[in-house]
Amino acid sequence: MTLELVCPAGTLPALRAAVDNGADAVYLGFRGATNARNFPGLNFSESEAAAGVAYAHERGSRVFVALNVYPSPTTWEAATNTIDRAARLGVDALILADPGLMRFAADRYPNLRLHLSVQSSATNWRAIEFYRQEFGVQRAVLPRVLSATQVARLIKRTSVEIEVFGFGSLCVMAEGRCALSSFATGHSPNTQGVCSPAHAVRWEETPAGRQARLNDILIDRYAPGEAAAYPTLCKGRFRVNDRVLHALEEPTSLNALDVLPALAVSGVKAIKVEGRQRSPAYVAQVTRLLRRALDLCNDAAAKWVPPVELIGELDALAEGRTHTLGAYERSWH
Amino acid sequence: MALSARPMKLAVGPLLYLWDRQTALDFYADMCDAPVDIVYLGEVVCSKRRVLQKDDWGLVACALEAAGKEVVWSTLALIEAESELATMARIVDGSAGHFEANDMAAVQHGAGSPFVAGPHLNVYNEATLRLLVEQGARRWVAPVELPLATIATLGETRPKGLEIEVFAYGRLPLAFSARCFTARSQDRPKDDCGFICREYPDGITLYSRDDQPFLTLNGIQTQSAAVQNLCARVGELRAAGVDILRLSPQSQDFAAVIRAFRDAVDATGAATPFPASVLPGGYCDGYLRGAAGIERAP
Incomplete structure (x- = not known):
C-alpha cells in the first residue's frame, strides 16, 4: 500500500510547482462556473490545460479535471462541453459531483476514469456503491465527516478506491450538503462553486474594532491587534445563549499527518491537498512537505510518527497557523 | 385551453x-385532524435521537392513515456508521415503498421500489431527476437553495406522474456536519451529549x-x-408546477400556519392574515x- 499525493493546481504555474515537488497527480478546473473554487484569476483555458497535461505527463504525474458543481438547466451545456474538452485533452480522470453528468460521461466516454467528488457527499459504502453500479466510478473522495476508524470500516466494504483530505482548509460541514453560503449570499459551492465569496465580503473599521461582513451579516469582529481571518461564515464568532464563541469552528486548517499511518494501513489510496485558490509558492511548499511525509510514512507504515519540524513547517502555512485533525479524531465531533 | 388548477x-x-415523547404524540394526534394530506415521520437529523420508540411510531402511523393521511417514512440525511445504514435499511424495507431517501445509500438500498427523493439529495437538473425516477422516485422534494425558475424548468420536462414538493414553511435545513453544534455550545462532547437538544424545541x-x-x-444540523x-407565493408555486407544499413542524402556532396555507392553497379568496x-x-x-x-421580498 502506497499513498498517492494529489495536489491542487489553480493555475499553470501552480501545476508546475506541484509536479516539480512530487505530486503523483494534480487536479484542476476549467475557467467558468463549472467547478468549485471558482475564484477570479483562477483555473485553466483549454490551451493552458493542454500545456499542463503535457508537463505533468512528461514527468510521470497524472491530471484530474474537477467539474464539481451541480449544473442547472441553464449551465448544463457548458458542463457537458467541459467534459468533452477534458476527454479531448486526454486527462487521467474526471472528478464529478452531479449524477446526471456522471451518466453523460459514462455513456459518452466509457474509458475515461470517473472520480466521485467530495461534493457528491458520499459518506458511506452504500452511497459509493450506487455510483459504482450506475456509472463505474473508480475512486471516491470522502467528505470531511468520518473518523479515521470510520474511514477504515468503509474501505472494508467497497471496491472503489478511497481518497481523503490530508491538508488545507477545513470544511466543517458535509461537503455537498451545505447551503450556508447561498443562504447568506446567494452563491454556494453546489451552484456556483464558491463559499463565502469575496465579492460579498466587506471590511470595516469601527470603534468596536475591525469587522468582517458577508453580504452585510457580521461574521466576526476583531479587537485591536487581534489577527483577522477571512470571513468564511462557518468560522466566525457568534452569540449563542449569551456566549460569544466560534460556534461552528475556529479558523484552523486540517492536517492529517498524525493519522497518516492509520489511513495508510486501512487502505486509503490517495491523500488530497486542498487549495486551488492558493499561490504557486504555497503549493510548492505544501507539496514538498507532504511528499516527504508520505515517503517516510510509506516506508515505515504503522510505526511512523510525523517529525515535529514537519508539523511546524506545515503549521506555518496553515490558516490561523494552527491545525486540527478535524473529523478524523472522534473528540472533534 | 386553460387547464383546471x-x-x-x-x-x-x-x-x-428532539421533542419529548408526549409532546410528539400530542402533535401527531393533532395532525390526524389537521387539514393536511401527507405526514412525513421518522428521524432525519441525528441517529442518537429517539423522539418515539418503534411501537409509538407504528401507532402514530396507523392513526394518521386511519384519518386519511398519506404517511411517508423519512430517513437520515448524513449516514456514516454501519448501524445507521442498518436503521435506514430497516425503515426502507418496512415502508412498502413509502419512504423518503435523503442519501444515495437509501436510493441504492431501495432500488426499484417507489420512493420520495428528499430535499437532501442533490437534484439540480433534468438528467439527475430522470435518473432518480428510473430508480423509482415518484415524488421529488426540491433542494432548498433551488430557485423557483429551475424548479419550473424541471417541472415542464418532468417524467410522467412525478410529483414536485417544495419546502414552503419552516426554519431552512441548510447543512449537516459530523459535529454536534448544540453539544459544542454547551461544552459537551457529542458522545456524551446528554440529549441537551431536548431543551430546545425549535x-x-x-x-x-x-x-x-x-x-x-x-x-x-x-x-x-x-x-x-x-404562503404569499402559492400562486407562483402552482404556476411553476409545484404539487405539494411542505410545512416543517415548529413547537408553537403550527395549527395557525396550517390554516393559513390551507386557505391559500384552496384559494378561498379570504386573504387570511398570516400569524407573525x-x-x-x-x-x-x-x-x-x-x-x-x-x-x-418587499
Missing part, C-alpha cells in the same frame, strides 16, 4: 427537533455579534434562524428568486 397538497415535514438561535438572528443550531414562508413569526429572525423567501435565502 390541480389541487395542491399540504405535507407536514419530518420533525427535525433549535438554538445563533446571533451575529450585532444581534442579528442568523442561524439555528439543531444538533449536527444547521438551519436558518429566519423561517422560510412561501414566533421565532426570532422573522420570515425569509430569497431562495425562491435565486437570491440569498435570508432575504425577503
Whole structure:
C-alpha cells in the first residue's frame, strides 16, 4: 500500500510547482462556473490545460479535471462541453459531483476514469456503491465527516478506491450538503462553486474594532491587534445563549499527518491537498512537505510518527497557523 | 385551453427537533385532524435521537392513515456508521415503498421500489431527476437553495406522474456536519451529549455579534434562524408546477400556519392574515428568486 499525493493546481504555474515537488497527480478546473473554487484569476483555458497535461505527463504525474458543481438547466451545456474538452485533452480522470453528468460521461466516454467528488457527499459504502453500479466510478473522495476508524470500516466494504483530505482548509460541514453560503449570499459551492465569496465580503473599521461582513451579516469582529481571518461564515464568532464563541469552528486548517499511518494501513489510496485558490509558492511548499511525509510514512507504515519540524513547517502555512485533525479524531465531533 | 388548477397538497415535514415523547404524540394526534394530506415521520437529523420508540411510531402511523393521511417514512440525511445504514435499511424495507431517501445509500438500498427523493439529495437538473425516477422516485422534494425558475424548468420536462414538493414553511435545513453544534455550545462532547437538544424545541438561535438572528443550531444540523414562508407565493408555486407544499413542524402556532396555507392553497379568496413569526429572525423567501435565502421580498 502506497499513498498517492494529489495536489491542487489553480493555475499553470501552480501545476508546475506541484509536479516539480512530487505530486503523483494534480487536479484542476476549467475557467467558468463549472467547478468549485471558482475564484477570479483562477483555473485553466483549454490551451493552458493542454500545456499542463503535457508537463505533468512528461514527468510521470497524472491530471484530474474537477467539474464539481451541480449544473442547472441553464449551465448544463457548458458542463457537458467541459467534459468533452477534458476527454479531448486526454486527462487521467474526471472528478464529478452531479449524477446526471456522471451518466453523460459514462455513456459518452466509457474509458475515461470517473472520480466521485467530495461534493457528491458520499459518506458511506452504500452511497459509493450506487455510483459504482450506475456509472463505474473508480475512486471516491470522502467528505470531511468520518473518523479515521470510520474511514477504515468503509474501505472494508467497497471496491472503489478511497481518497481523503490530508491538508488545507477545513470544511466543517458535509461537503455537498451545505447551503450556508447561498443562504447568506446567494452563491454556494453546489451552484456556483464558491463559499463565502469575496465579492460579498466587506471590511470595516469601527470603534468596536475591525469587522468582517458577508453580504452585510457580521461574521466576526476583531479587537485591536487581534489577527483577522477571512470571513468564511462557518468560522466566525457568534452569540449563542449569551456566549460569544466560534460556534461552528475556529479558523484552523486540517492536517492529517498524525493519522497518516492509520489511513495508510486501512487502505486509503490517495491523500488530497486542498487549495486551488492558493499561490504557486504555497503549493510548492505544501507539496514538498507532504511528499516527504508520505515517503517516510510509506516506508515505515504503522510505526511512523510525523517529525515535529514537519508539523511546524506545515503549521506555518496553515490558516490561523494552527491545525486540527478535524473529523478524523472522534473528540472533534 | 386553460387547464383546471390541480389541487395542491399540504405535507407536514419530518420533525427535525428532539421533542419529548408526549409532546410528539400530542402533535401527531393533532395532525390526524389537521387539514393536511401527507405526514412525513421518522428521524432525519441525528441517529442518537429517539423522539418515539418503534411501537409509538407504528401507532402514530396507523392513526394518521386511519384519518386519511398519506404517511411517508423519512430517513437520515448524513449516514456514516454501519448501524445507521442498518436503521435506514430497516425503515426502507418496512415502508412498502413509502419512504423518503435523503442519501444515495437509501436510493441504492431501495432500488426499484417507489420512493420520495428528499430535499437532501442533490437534484439540480433534468438528467439527475430522470435518473432518480428510473430508480423509482415518484415524488421529488426540491433542494432548498433551488430557485423557483429551475424548479419550473424541471417541472415542464418532468417524467410522467412525478410529483414536485417544495419546502414552503419552516426554519431552512441548510447543512449537516459530523459535529454536534448544540453539544459544542454547551461544552459537551457529542458522545456524551446528554440529549441537551431536548431543551430546545425549535433549535438554538445563533446571533451575529450585532444581534442579528442568523442561524439555528439543531444538533449536527444547521438551519436558518429566519423561517422560510412561501404562503404569499402559492400562486407562483402552482404556476411553476409545484404539487405539494411542505410545512416543517415548529413547537408553537403550527395549527395557525396550517390554516393559513390551507386557505391559500384552496384559494378561498379570504386573504387570511398570516400569524407573525414566533421565532426570532422573522420570515425569509430569497431562495425562491435565486437570491440569498435570508432575504425577503418587499
